[in-house]
Amino acid sequence: MKKIMIFSLLFSLAACRGNSEQKVVDPVVEFDSAFCERLMPGLGGGITGGDGSISIDLKDGRSLFMWGDSFFGDVINDKRAKDTKFVIGNTFTIIDKNGQLKTLYSGTKENPLAFIEADQDGKSPVWYWPGHGFVKNGILHLFMSKFHKVGEGAFGFEYLCCDYFRLDVETMKIRHYID
Structure with a gap:
């Protein structure tokens, strides 16, 4: 047993020895316009921009795409329409096997809100930001980070906690949540 452990240690050290001399390679990033057009079509008033995407x-x-802050509205000649709405927090897009999209949010088309809304404390805006999740036995298990506004500017917010949600995959209705 000692011989195996010593061999493993020596092999590991030899394998790691060359790592300090490796060159860093600049990654090549390419814009996939076909995928973006499919997932976020410019016309139709759905989600035309979002950050923090998690699939x-x-x-x-079907595949679920969870977005952080999102834009709703048409994009014409590479410019957002004047009536574009901005949603803080989270919105979802489901794409089915035929490429059909379904956008999930609360509120109305004229006044869209986050899909999973946070209870407000009355002091400052509170919202959920997508964490991650998985599906097991027809239940979508989601982890969502909760934030609230504490100052001015784009980064004037503070992390509060991580809440756990269980949604029915078929209906996307919240079945249970733990804060």
């Missing part, structure tokens, strides 16, 4: 396989031929 989850729903295990039924």
